[in-house]
Amino acid sequence: MTEKQLRIVNAAMEVFVEKGYSGSSTSEIAAKAGVAEGTIFRHYKTKKDLLFSIVTPIVAKLVAPFVMKDFYRVLDAPYSTYESFLRAVLRNRIDFIHKHLPALRIFLQEIPFQEELREPFKDMVAANIIPRLRNVAERFQAQGSLRVDFPPESIVRLTMTNILGFLLARYFLLPEYAWDDEAEIERTIDFIIHGLGAPRA
Amino acid sequence: MTEKQLRIVNAAMEVFVEKGYSGSSTSEIAAKAGVAEGTIFRHYKTKKDLLFSIVTPIVAKLVAPFVMKDFYRVLDAPYSTYESFLRAVLRNRIDFIHKHLPALRIFLQEIPFQEELREPFKDMVAANIIPRLRNVAERFQAQGSLRVDFPPESIVRLTMTNILGFLLARYFLLPEYAWDDEAEIERTIDFIIHGLGAPRA
Amino acid sequence: MTEKQLRIVNAAMEVFVEKGYSGSSTSEIAAKAGVAEGTIFRHYKTKKDLLFSIVTPIVAKLVAPFVMKDFYRVLDAPYSTYESFLRAVLRNRIDFIHKHLPALRIFLQEIPFQEELREPFKDMVAANIIPRLRNVAERFQAQGSLRVDFPPESIVRLTMTNILGFLLARYFLLPEYAWDDEAEIERTIDFIIHGLGAPRA
Amino acid sequence: MTEKQLRIVNAAMEVFVEKGYSGSSTSEIAAKAGVAEGTIFRHYKTKKDLLFSIVTPIVAKLVAPFVMKDFYRVLDAPYSTYESFLRAVLRNRIDFIHKHLPALRIFLQEIPFQEELREPFKDMVAANIIPRLRNVAERFQAQGSLRVDFPPESIVRLTMTNILGFLLARYFLLPEYAWDDEAEIERTIDFIIHGLGAPRA
DNA sequence: CATGAATGAGCCTTCATTCAT
DNA sequence: CATGAATGAAGGCTCATTCAT
Numbered sequence: 001m002t003e004k005q006l007r008i009v010n011a012a013m014e015v016f017v018e019k020g021y022s023g024s025s026t027s028e029i030a031a032k033a034g035v036a037e038g039t040i041f042r043h044y045k046t047k048k049d050l051l052f053s054i055v056t057p058i059v060a061k062l063v064a065p066f067v068m069k070d071f072y073r074v075l076d077a078p079y080s081t082y083e084s085f086l087r088a089v090l091r092n093r094i095d096f097i098h099k100h101l102p103a104l105r106i107f108l109q110e111i112p113f114q115e116e117l118r119e120p121f122k123d124m125v126a127a128n129i130i131p132r133l134r135n136v137a138e139r140f141q142a143q144g145s146l147r148v149d150f151p152p153e154s155i156v157r158l159t160m161t162n163i164l165g166f167l168l169a170r171y172f173l174l175p176e177y178a179w180d181d182e183a184e185i186e187r188t189i190d191f192i193i194h195g196l197g198a199p200r201a
Numbered sequence: 202m203t204e205k206q207l208r209i210v211n212a213a214m215e216v217f218v219e220k221g222y223s224g225s226s227t228s229e230i231a232a233k234a235g236v237a238e239g240t241i242f243r244h245y246k247t248k249k250d251l252l253f254s255i256v257t258p259i260v261a262k263l264v265a266p267f268v269m270k271d272f273y274r275v276l277d278a279p280y281s282t283y284e285s286f287l288r289a290v291l292r293n294r295i296d297f298i299h300k301h302l303p304a305l306r307i308f309l310q311e312i313p314f315q316e317e318l319r320e321p322f323k324d325m326v327a328a329n330i331i332p333r334l335r336n337v338a339e340r341f342q343a344q345g346s347l348r349v350d351f352p353p354e355s356i357v358r359l360t361m362t363n364i365l366g367f368l369l370a371r372y373f374l375l376p377e378y379a380w381d382d383e384a385e386i387e388r389t390i391d392f393i394i395h396g397l398g399a400p401r402a
Numbered sequence: 403m404t405e406k407q408l409r410i411v412n413a414a415m416e417v418f419v420e421k422g423y424s425g426s427s428t429s430e431i432a433a434k435a436g437v438a439e440g441t442i443f444r445h446y447k448t449k450k451d452l453l454f455s456i457v458t459p460i461v462a463k464l465v466a467p468f469v470m471k472d473f474y475r476v477l478d479a480p481y482s483t484y485e486s487f488l489r490a491v492l493r494n495r496i497d498f499i500h501k502h503l504p505a506l507r508i509f510l511q512e513i514p515f516q517e518e519l520r521e522p523f524k525d526m527v528a529a530n531i532i533p534r535l536r537n538v539a540e541r542f543q544a545q546g547s548l549r550v551d552f553p554p555e556s557i558v559r560l561t562m563t564n565i566l567g568f569l570l571a572r573y574f575l576l577p578e579y580a581w582d583d584e585a586e587i588e589r590t591i592d593f594i595i596h597g598l599g600a601p602r603a
Numbered sequence: 604m605t606e607k608q609l610r611i612v613n614a615a616m617e618v619f620v621e622k623g624y625s626g627s628s629t630s631e632i633a634a635k636a637g638v639a640e641g642t643i644f645r646h647y648k649t650k651k652d653l654l655f656s657i658v659t660p661i662v663a664k665l666v667a668p669f670v671m672k673d674f675y676r677v678l679d680a681p682y683s684t685y686e687s688f689l690r691a692v693l694r695n696r697i698d699f700i701h702k703h704l705p706a707l708r709i710f711l712q713e714i715p716f717q718e719e720l721r722e723p724f725k726d727m728v729a730a731n732i733i734p735r736l737r738n739v740a741e742r743f744q745a746q747g748s749l750r751v752d753f754p755p756e757s758i759v760r761l762t763m764t765n766i767l768g769f770l771l772a773r774y775f776l777l778p779e780y781a782w783d784d785e786a787e788i789e790r791t792i793d794f795i796i797h798g799l800g801a802p803r804a
Numbered sequence: 805c806a807t808g809a810a811t812g813a814g815c816c817t818t819c820a821t822t823c824a825t
Numbered sequence: 826c827a828t829g830a831a832t833g834a835a836g837g838c839t840c841a842t843t844c845a846t
Contacts, residue, residue: 421625422625425716514623514712560765564764564768566768567760567768589757590761593753594798
């Protein structure tokens with residue numbers, strides 16, 4: 001990727017984040033990147049190509065850990081409890097967000113409007129992520145460490161809600177708030193474990 | 202509100218939901234509403250006025266129950282437990298969503314791009330909703346029914362995360378899924394109570 | 403057709419004649435018509451629509467006399483000789499050219515580049531005009547007034563060549579030349595008759 | 604002329620024929636020629652230079668036989684009749700077309716739009732070709748083998764019309780048609796001779 | 805009050821041309 | 826000599842908005 005291309009992508013990310021894809025103009029992007037407008041179109045055939053060049057890699061990486069062949073192994077040795085599983089996933093996704101905040105934001109903002117983005121993503125989540133998390137939930141239920149009066153679907157939903165809820169609040173809704181990250185992560189995990197854990201005998 | 206105005210607003214909602222505010226054209230709205238382009242501008246000075254006429258009332262109603270002068274009273278007599286409080290809030294918000302789904306969707310989609318929408322809303326939440334919920338949390342903590350090893354802020358955050366998380370999943374992300382509403386509501390509440398409740402003596 | 407539309411069409415004809423369709427810009431047409439550029443697109447969805455709105459009616463009128471149901475009748479009573487037939491056709495086409503010179507010029511100039519124009523026109527000529535002229539030729543051959551050592555196709559080709567050749571030279575190639583129209587028309591007809599007529603017994 | 608230059612010219616001819624000069628883009632020509640865009644401009648300063656490099660030589664060759672110093676001689680010894688003169692010209696021009704069909708097509712298509720092409724060509728025809736043909740006509744009129752009731756200008760016009768008319772139909776309008784070239788050439792000549800020849804005593 | 809023709813700024817994109825490599 | 830990235834003007838077209846009817 002040439003230096004000029006990098007400037008274009010960075011400028012595009014800035015503008016897309018602020019005004020959304022539809023609200024952004026290629027002329028503004030070009031100006032902010034310090035290149036001629038024509039230069040954008042030498043590298044990206046259309047404005048939409050530019051958007052997708054930013055957002056498609058994100059989708060891939062977003063789901064990457066969940067579609068790994070050895071997803072189970074994550075849990076095997078070191079993470080033998082649901083708690084350690086949660087902690088691993090949460091920290092992994094935090095790292096990911098740190099690296100890709102602006103692109104993620106664009107992804108979130110555009111997913112309602114870009115069918116080419118939404119449908120494959122939905123399919124991917126339905127086909128890969130949900131079933132794998134379900135398996136994990138069932139496994140810990142069988143093992144007696146997660147409550148069995150909830151169906152595994154609800155376990156998965158509530159777990160995801162709280163992980164995503166934390167990430168969203170922390171990085172997108174209130175990034176400026178004085179978060180005590182360590183404490184809040186532990187509280188989130190503690191909360192999930194208390195809410196979903198099997199009752200002590 | 203005249204019949205023509207109603208047709209305009211409904212058409213606008215359809216188009217805004219699908220393409221977003223920036224991606225929609227007043228000509229498409231006019232066509233879908235079956236009125237002349239000029240007619241839109243007779244009722245709404247600008248396209249943005251039209252958006253706000255849809256979205257501002259939503260904001261008001263969205264926060265309404267939390268800014269009521271007698272918000273405390275909600276809890277007094279009938280809702281003497283955190284559980285009944287949760288149940289009341291959740292059901293109330295479900296009713297609300299049922300009535301205003303499209304406008305809410307537009308609100309959610311546009312909030313990243315419309316500063317005039319985002320900032321007042323944020324302020325309102327920060328100034329009114331959060332403190333009131335905080336008070337409720339502290340009250341139940343003092344009363345011994347919510348765990349005290351979490352700061353009230355975390356209680357509020359986790360509670361909101363799970364209420365909003367349920368509503369989002371139920372009505373926006375997976376509206377087609379075969380939800381067992383009653384059961385899932387109860388599970389959500391049960392989960393929160395287990396996760397946040399004070400340990401039994 | 404509104405007055406503004408008329409101004410647009412006239413301006414378009416001027417510009418198309420001079421620079422060809424591809425070489426013309428809608429902004430120049432708008433300027434010459436004294437309207438805003440957007441106005442063009444209110445009346446014609448695309449630049450090509452504008453071209454076709456000028457050129458398609460011409461095609462229809464161009465072939466009109468040959469596809470008339472009573473084409474034969476033209477010859478019956480008054481035109482009982484090939485000579486009077488030629489004279490009728492030639493004068494009729496001259497009138498036509500006088501009325502539609504610029505549009506015709508655009509038609510001629512664009513036909514090599516516009517497949518949507520060329521193919522239907524070719525088909526029309528092949529399916530309607532040629533066969534009818536062929537019939538006429540055969541009829542006068544049978545009647546003994548046209549030479550029979552030429553196949554009717556050649557009769558038709560040579561006749562058309564000379565009619566079109568005169569019209570092209572007169573109105574498109576050398577319109578400024580000091581033509582003696584009456585004399586040249588008669589010479590053209592005389593020439594054709596001498597060239598194609600059956601040898602006097 | 605380098606091999607690359609040849610590829611450029613050939614590609615340009617293909618594209619110009621199909622889309623016309625204005626409708627063609629240097630990038631398409633470069634792609635079709637398999638060279639970089641810049642390479643075109645190394646050999647031809649502008650796109651118009653490229654057009655003229657194709658079309659100007661054609662003009663020269665087009666008029667060449669008529670401007671030869673010994674044009675008269677063509678007629679002297681072997682072609683002592685108007686008929687043999689016609690035959691010589693026609694066959695000579697057919698050879699020429701066979702060699703230069705695409706370039707000729709471009710010439711014909713562009714002449715309405717390129718003043719730099721049209722005006723010199725017109726002047727050349729007016730100054731050289733017409734007068735020489737006129738001389739030929741007058742000569743055969745004087746010699747008693749062409750009719751004298753037509754002014755020589757009409758003789759010239761009708762002769763050119765039929766020669767060009769044949770060539771146009773044969774090579775440009777209906778190249779696919781199953782022509783019997785020999786027969787049609789002879790018919791064309793025969794027709795001209797019959798139409799223009801002096802009446803037998 | 806409703807209409808829809810008219811506007812012209814602005815949009816995305818293409819283009820011929822230049823120039824450093 | 827060839828390349829192809831870069832340019833910025835210009836292209837066709839859309840848009841929100843205005844206003845005479």
